[in-house]
Amino acid sequence: MTTAILVGGNGYIGREVTRQWLQRDPAVQLIVTSREDRHEIEDPRVQHVQVDAADAAAFESALPASADYVVTFTYGSNEVLENIRGYAEKHGAQAVGNVGIGAVELPGFEDxxxxxxAELEFLRAGAVRVANVDATVVYGADRDDDLAKAVRSGALDALPPISVEVVAQLLIDRLVRAWAA
Structure with missing residues (x-):
């Protein structure tokens, strides 16, 4: 049985990763964490845990003694990344998953x-292998907002946009090394 912790997993990309992993692996156990008490996907193999991942003690105590994979869908918090990397190292995770940004120029989004x-570099400096997928603008399933309209109009073709389904598939493949099976 595979156990994966999806930190911030109720968001747009996290929900797609959860859906695809449930379809691919009937024995997977997913622990989806969020600060709010959100339960976006209901399935007996999904456990929802309300915890602030920036609180090291709370994060540690809310999670199981071991996990095969820890995936971060968070950004902008060094404390969260430290806790994710620390948990993965301490509890023998095989890999940490991350969605990066790649070598693109996004005017207005340089910061x-x-x-x-910097987040990817920090994760890679740890002792656990990092499975990273670089993305630009993510669109697709469950998205019908101004961003999706801009993708459909071709306004973002220069980036280029990437579908959430592809991001999820690549991330899971890289975590479990699907090609090595």
Missing amino acids: FVAMKK
Whole structure:
């Protein structure tokens, strides 16, 4: 049985990763954490845990003694990344999953791109393998907002946009090393 912790997993990309992992692995156990008491996907193999991942003691006590994978869908908090990396190292995780930004130029988003690059470097400096997927604008399932309209209109073709389904598939593949099976 595979156990994965999806930190911030109730968000847009996290929900798609949860859906796909449930379809791919009938024995998977997913622990989805969020600060709020959100239960976006109901399934007996999904446990929802309300915890602030920036609180090291609360994060540690809310999670199981071991997990195969820890995936972060968070950004902008060094404390959260320290707690994720620390948990993964302490509890023998095989990999930490991350969605990065890649080597793109996004006018007006330079600070965000720099932050995501620094987060990836921090995770890679740890002792646990990092499975990273670089993305730009993520669109697709469950998204019908101004961003999705901009993608459909071609306004963001220069980035290029990437579908949430592809991001989720690549992230799971890289975590479990699907090609090595």
